[in-house]
Amino acid sequence: MQILMPQSHLNGxxxxxxxxxxxxxxxxxxxxxxxxxISFLQQIDVSALLxxxxxxxxxxxxxxxxHPLTCSLIAEDIKQLMDHxxxxxxxxxxxxxxxxIVLEFLLTHPNRALGGIWVGGILGDT
Structure with a gap:
């Protein structure tokens, strides 16, 4: 089953x-x-919220x-996706x-996050 998703040009x-x-x-x-x-396919299908x-x-x-993939780069992508x-x-x-990545987002954009949930969280190179 192919899932079609919208796309946007964000952060390059x-x-x-x-x-x-x-x-x-x-x-x-x-x-x-x-x-x-796709890791979240089941969660997004049964979620009662947006x-x-x-x-x-x-x-x-x-x-x-x-650019090298870093937590800070992905956190900025999330911010730009939210802006979009x-x-x-x-x-x-x-x-x-x-x-x-969520932790990096919370640290760099605290005014944009209501909270963070870590599932089996491990720290990487931020």
Whole structure:
């Protein structure tokens, strides 16, 4: 089954994302490097709130980056995705190293995050 996701040119690359559900609260799901946003397929299908999943640069349907992949670069991609979707603030959920990306986002953009959820979180190089 192929899932078609919208795309946007953000922070120098094309990022694919899916937005499902309505209203608030809202959650942005962050997968770890190597895996794709497909990691959150079940969660986005059963979520009772507005959920957004996206493929980080160089993964699945998002364009590869000319820059080294770092937690801070992906955190900036998330901020720009939120700007593109006109989202002022949201909760973020990170899986494995995705949790380190969420932590970086919370540290660099605290006014844009309502909170963070770490699922099996491990820290990476931020």
């Amino acid at each position: 690359v094309v990022i694919f994302f899916e937005k499902k559900g309505y209203g608030t609260p809202m959650i942005i799901l962050v997968h770890p490097p190597v895996l794709g946003s 959920a957004i999943r996206f493929d980080i640069r160089g993964h699945s349907r998002s364009q590869a980056s000319q 979707l006109e989202i002022q603030e949201a909760d973020l959920c990170g899986y494995l190293i995705g949790a380190a």
